Amino acid sequence: xxxxxxxxxxxxxxxxxxxxxxxxxxxxxxxxxxxxxxxxxxxxxxxxxxxxxxxxxxxxxxxxxxxxxxxxxxxxxxxxxxxxxxxxxxxxxxxxxxxxxxxxxxxxxxxxxxxxxxxxxxxxxxxxxxxxxxxxxxxxxxxxxxxxxxxxxxxxxxxxxxxxxxxxxxxxxxxxxxxxxxxxxxxxxxxxxxxxxxxxxxxxxxxxxxxxxxxxxxxxxxxxxx
Amino acid sequence: xxxxxxxxxxxxxxxxxxxxxxxxxxxxxxxxxxxxxxxxxxxxxxxxxxxxxxxxxxxxxxxxxxxxxxxxxxxxxxxxxxxxxxxxxxxxxxxxxxxxxxxxxxxxxxxxxxxxxxxxxxxxxxxxxxxxxxxxxxxxxxxxxxxxxxxxxxxxxxxxxxxxxxxxxxxxxxxxxxxxxxxxxxxxxxxxxxxxxxxxxxxxxxxxxxxxxxxxxxxxx
Numbered sequence: 001x002x003x004x005x006x007x008x009x010x011x012x013x014x015x016x017x018x019x020x021x022x023x024x025x026x027x028x029x030x031x032x033x034x035x036x037x038x039x040x041x042x043x044x045x046x047x048x049x050x051x052x053x054x055x056x057x058x059x060x061x062x063x064x065x066x067x068x069x070x071x072x073x074x075x076x077x078x079x080x081x082x083x084x085x086x087x088x089x090x091x092x093x094x095x096x097x098x099x100x101x102x103x104x105x106x107x108x109x110x111x112x113x114x115x116x117x118x119x120x121x122x123x124x125x126x127x128x129x130x131x132x133x134x135x136x137x138x139x140x141x142x143x144x145x146x147x148x149x150x151x152x153x154x155x156x157x158x159x160x161x162x163x164x165x166x167x168x169x170x171x172x173x174x175x176x177x178x179x180x181x182x183x184x185x186x187x188x189x190x191x192x193x194x195x196x197x198x199x200x201x202x203x204x205x206x207x208x209x210x211x212x213x214x215x216x217x218x219x220x221x222x223x224x225x226x
Numbered sequence: 227x228x229x230x231x232x233x234x235x236x237x238x239x240x241x242x243x244x245x246x247x248x249x250x251x252x253x254x255x256x257x258x259x260x261x262x263x264x265x266x267x268x269x270x271x272x273x274x275x276x277x278x279x280x281x282x283x284x285x286x287x288x289x290x291x292x293x294x295x296x297x298x299x300x301x302x303x304x305x306x307x308x309x310x311x312x313x314x315x316x317x318x319x320x321x322x323x324x325x326x327x328x329x330x331x332x333x334x335x336x337x338x339x340x341x342x343x344x345x346x347x348x349x350x351x352x353x354x355x356x357x358x359x360x361x362x363x364x365x366x367x368x369x370x371x372x373x374x375x376x377x378x379x380x381x382x383x384x385x386x387x388x389x390x391x392x393x394x395x396x397x398x399x400x401x402x403x404x405x406x407x408x409x410x411x412x413x414x415x416x417x418x419x420x421x422x423x424x425x426x427x428x429x430x431x432x433x434x435x436x437x438x439x440x441x442x443x444x445x446x447x
Binding site: 137 | 254257306308312317323335336349353354355395396397398401402
């Protein structure tokens with residue numbers, strides 16, 4: 001990662017910005033959160049008309065369960081124990097992915113290894129032979145109405161994660177709608193990547209040095225709230 | 227014995243499984259899988275099994291036990307990152323693994339249960355997991371042709387059953403269980419409680435009894 005933003009602030013900044021994205025729409029929304037940084041988005045949603053869906057079969061996922069609240073048979077898709085919210089419901093996995101595939105889920109928030117400048121997403125496997133899993137990643141990027149990628153701007157060894165062309169196996173082609181990193185907010189318009197917000201620690205020229213993908217700058221470029 | 231009595235012991239139920247069978251097992255992570263049925267299969271002499279499940283638990287835990295004594299020939303599922311034994315066994319050539327996107331996996335099982343041989347899905351179009359599969363365009367979008375996923379046996383976990391085999395579930399332990407109950411030739415349900423016929427609210431039954439062949443009571447805590 002770049003050292004512009006302290007490590008411990010990277011994830012919370014990204015999660016807060018994505019939560020704001022949903023709450024600012026002031027409408028009922030159904031959101032699926034992936035594992036890792038995306039899960040943190042739940043901590044910043046203060047809105048009773050935003051409902052969290054877990055693909056293992058729950059709508060109305062509450063906060064993470066602690067202490068006596070932990071029930072091993074009540075988990076989210078990251079296998080973490082969670083709590084219920086009033087009016088929550090359970091369903092089987094086919095109904096759950098029916099919600100996703102059928103266009104009933106307004107947005108999914110996912111992590112990614114790479115996103116390229118046409119909106120291709122690589123987030124399911126690093127081919128090193130040690131991992132073997134796709135989970136719901138391909139279904140979610142194809143089915144959710146909006147695909148929001150939450151990821152650090154660069155990898156742990158400093159390589160850009162916003163690339164010209166994905167080098168890793170792709171999860172979905174041209175599926176990314178919004179990418180939020182600690183350094184900026186990018187929106188995809190007709191398979192072109194457009195910077196719409198920029199963090200206070202950096203300018204556009206600086207951002208280009210840590211971004212391999214070509215991107216356009218929105219004429220209404222705004223500071224990213226941090 | 228009453229004709230619609232389906233309850234039996236774990237040993238009686240597992241005795242119906244044959245080596246070489248394709249076995250579906252419900253559960254997500256180590257949550258909501260039929261623990262005593264899985265234990266009994268792992269302690270049996272059954273071999274050459276194809277296990278169809280979301281994941282394979284953790285190393286040596288839950289469904290992970292299937293790998294320990296080499297009973298598995300093949301796996302069909304979607305997420306084995308929680309159990310690195312799976313990638314190791316595949317790399318060693320000991321087992322075959324077929325990955326299917328989770329939603330397609332769920333729908334494939336449902337399709338088998340409801341008599342649909344194949345269906346189109348957008349998940350995975352153009353990716354490694356769609357390699358070799360037919361595609362078609364509908365309304366300007368490309369889809370992959372996916373096949374129904376059948377099994378010889380389904381081992382499912384439910385919360386309560388009545389003696390006729392109607393099932394209700396508990397929280398996120400429902401997951402793939404109701405789908406798998408429909409998709410196999412032989413369905414065995416492991417439950418926490420068995421109640422008399424008529425006691426379950428008919429409006430709340432999730433799996434109708436015609437899908438269930440046997441019910442075993444979970445007795446270990």
